[in-house]
Amino acid sequence: MAHTKKLATYSLSLLAGVSMAFGASAETLTIATVNNGDMIRMQGLTDDFTSKNPGIELEWVTLEENVLRQRVTQDIATKGGQFDVMTIGMYETPIWAAQGWLVPLDDLGDDYDADDILPAMRSGLSHDGTLYAAPFYGESSMVMYRTDLMEKAGLEMPEAPTWDFIAEAARAMTDKENEIYGICLRGKAGWGENMAFITTVANSFGARWFDENWKPQLDTPEWKEAITFYYDLMQEAGPPGASTNGFNENLALFQQGKCGMWIDATVAASFVTNPNDSTVADKVGFALAPDTGKGKRANWLWAWALAIPAGTDAEEAAKKFVAWATSKDYLELVASKEGWANVPPGSRTSLYENPEYQKVPFAKMTLESINAADPGSPTVGEVPYVGIQYVAIPEWAGIGTAAGQEFSAMLAGQQSPDEALEKAQALVTDEMEAAGYN
Amino acid sequence: MARAVTKQRKTINTIAAWAVGLLIFFPILWTILTSFKTEAQAISDPPVFLFFDWTLENYGVVQERSDYMRFLWNSVIIAGGSTLLGIIVAVPAAWSMAFVPSKRTKDILLWMLSTKMLPAVGVLYPIYLIFISLGLLDTRIGLVVVMMLINLPIIVWMLYTYFREIPGEILEAARMDGASLKNEILYVLTPMAVPGIASTILLNFILAWNEAFWTLNLTAAKAAPLTAFIASYSSPEGLFYAKLSAASTMAIAPILILGWFSQKQLVRGLTFGAVK
Secondary structure: OHHHHHHHHHHHHHHHHHHHHHHHOOEEEEEEEEOOHHHHHHHHOHHHHHHHOOOEEEEEEEEOHHHHHHHHHHHHHOOOOOOOEEEEEOOHHHHHHHOOOEOOOOOOOOOOOHHHEOHHHHHHOEEOOEEOOEEEEEEEEEEEEEHHHHHHOOOOOOOOOEHHHHHHHHHHHOEHHHOEEEEEOOOOOOOOOHHHHHHHHHHHOOOOOEOOOOOEOOOOHHHHHHHHHHHHHHHHHOOOOHHHOOHHHHHHHHHOOOEEEEEEEOOHHHHHOOOOOOOOHHHEEEEEOOEOOOOOOOOOEEEEEEEOEOOOOOHHHHHHHHHHHOOHHHHHHHHHHHOHHHOOOOOEHHHHHOHHHHOOOOHHHHHHHHHOOOOOOOOOOOOOOOOOOOOOOOOHHHHHHHHHHHHHHHHOOOOOHHHHHHHHHHHHHHHHHHOOOO | OHHHHHHHHHHHHHHHHHHHHHHHHHHHHHHHHHOOOOHHHHOOOOOOOOOOOOOOHHHHHHHHHOOHHHHHHHHHHHHHHHHHHHHHHHHHHHHHHHHOOOOOHHHHHHHHHHHHHOOHHHHHHHHHHHHHHHOOOOOHHHHHHHHHHHHHHHHHHHHHHHHHOOOHHHHHHHHHOOOOHHHHHHHHHHHHOHHHHHHHHHHHHHHHHHOOHHHHHOOOOOOOOHHHHHHOOOOOOOOOHHHHHHHHHHHHHHHHHHHHHOHHHHHHHHHOOOOO
């Protein structure tokens, strides 16, 4: 009898031990992300999350942007289940949501305040009115210019310049002997590189990728005007080798004082005004992206957002993490540790209402640029697609990159603007026909 | 006169060898130098070669941000494991092809090599799906097997070439003395082929260490080796060359040191073959 009792006691305590061990075993979230300053900062601040959620551990997989996109698509399409949270962009979100690949994020907690998310961001990251990716940081594009060179050229940058003014200023600021180029713009081929920029230029010249019936429009006079303008401007006032310049290459040129103006992502503002890296940190001004008076400015809209793949076995924990990383409290946390200038921009309205944040030199222009962008109505004419610097269809990555190679070759002097447009029109037409659009 | 020419030729040869050596080594040297620069110096134009403020900051950042030892350990296991497994499979295969060839041996060898001609991405999805169903995604064992399979044709080919140089009569003599097949391979063939096997092992280890397509595609957090560690320092928005160079230097250092110490063995194996 005593023996049986002892056995029962041992069994019970063993059972208790096992259940405790299971109870205490942490759930691990694998998060796929890119190596951007704001993401790296987040990785350094995760103690705040794990201390509030003791049962959840975080594992980071940092990948190069294109590798991340390919890995995540591959994993999500094959239901590999490698990632519980992933960093995706505004282009993928509506497409993947339509496929049923993402978990809807309409229940991130009572204090999450989804209505505080900037309207442009919210609509770009939603599908059928439901949020599928929470914006971690958002950006538009704007003009960054050298105030000293502008003054030397005897010009004054308006808050909302036209392309004609930009061209005039670029030519006036160019001093090739001293390696100062009036304007630095993207030329490196890629749907997210030169085509992001070129598409915004085209929008502002009244061009569009497709008409209402999905017929490619690259043979229209608007495209010709836009591409010829870009080509001429870069020939006269751009740096040598511009056909291989992307964001980072232009950032380097601008920081070394070799560009009079640079039109690119608003997030660059914090880099070019950082005296540790930039030789021109105290001589930078900002203005809205240019237009031609046709009603659309050449500014884009982009967000790096956190999404949860459908089928993850840690959905609840993943939602807790996404809510934490994109909350108002997180912005406060970054501000308290790293200062307001380092807070991830472009995601929440309340951030721009904060008097402390309003003191950051590029805050106002970033918000105005984001607000001026409307992915639902990106062009002067009617279009059947969503997206400003991209077309939110699965075929875009392919056609955008292929067309980008033509325009990059044009910039490198291998073909004329007319030839580039003709080839781009032909390949887009082929691709769209093959995809069954017309 | 003849002596003078020889001396002159020797000098020219030495200079040419150094020039070619430096040319090949230059990208690695540049990576190492860049790792000691600041991000601003790393992209400065004109580039700075030696006269800059040397800093260890990048190494500090990389050390702080990534768990280097975990990546290193994964690389060692994947490269070491796949090499070991490959040798175990390839030695008997190469033995049979070299010493008891059939009519179709040449065809089999060519067919094996032809698998290397297929772009890896062509079989990415089938392998990915197999990995999912076997639960091998993001595991070291999965990568060991894949790396072994990828490098197996090269291992078999190299060993086959070395074995062919060993006179079959020696093995025949061993057999006549009553050696079993196992003893013949272990005690007669292997010792004679050591330089060849060693250089095969080294080359295969280096290939597996540097392989970046499969290691990036089939791993996430747990089994990621040093190639993933390097890739994580590339940034779409922001300067990263100095930190990337520091990560690269840390990733190639172990294999560079290994190569340095074993260069004699490697050169001997690659140039002289098994038997002088």
